[in-house]
Amino acid sequence: MDYKKTTASPTTITRDVENFNIETGNSYESIVIISKRANQISVEMKEELTKKLEEFASYTDNLEEIFENREQIEISRFYEKLPKPSLISLQEFVEGKIYFRNPARTEE
Numbered sequence: 001m002d003y004k005k006t007t008a009s010p011t012t013i014t015r016d017v018e019n020f021n022i023e024t025g026n027s028y029e030s031i032v033i034i035s036k037r038a039n040q041i042s043v044e045m046k047e048e049l050t051k052k053l054e055e056f057a058s059y060t061d062n063l064e065e066i067f068e069n070r071e072q073i074e075i076s077r078f079y080e081k082l083p084k085p086s087l088i089s090l091q092e093f094v095e096g097k098i099y100f101r102n103p104a105r106t107e108e
Contacts, residue, residue: 012087
């Protein structure tokens with residue numbers, strides 16, 4: 001997923017919990033869906049960041065010389081400035097971009 005193009009706010013916005021009932025009929029179910037998606041986004045972001053930072057990893061035991069790599073710092077700052085995974089998943093839920101299903105309901 002391209003997190004640069006997300007429309008989620010980088011800061012927390014107060015929302016009415018009653019609006020979460022529209023999709024599922026249950027606010028608790030909606031919050032569980034949002035939290036599970038936030039966990040997925042968090043894992044994706046962590047894997048992506050780890051892959052990018054592995055290029056700069058030093059596997060030597062030489063502690064004499066530690067230097068800062070400007071590219072590494074810029075990558076880290078980019079990920080720090082992104083909206084939190086919970087805010088991204090909440091925005092996706094509000095926009096209807098999350099696919100979810102409840103197996104208990106589909107069996108009925």
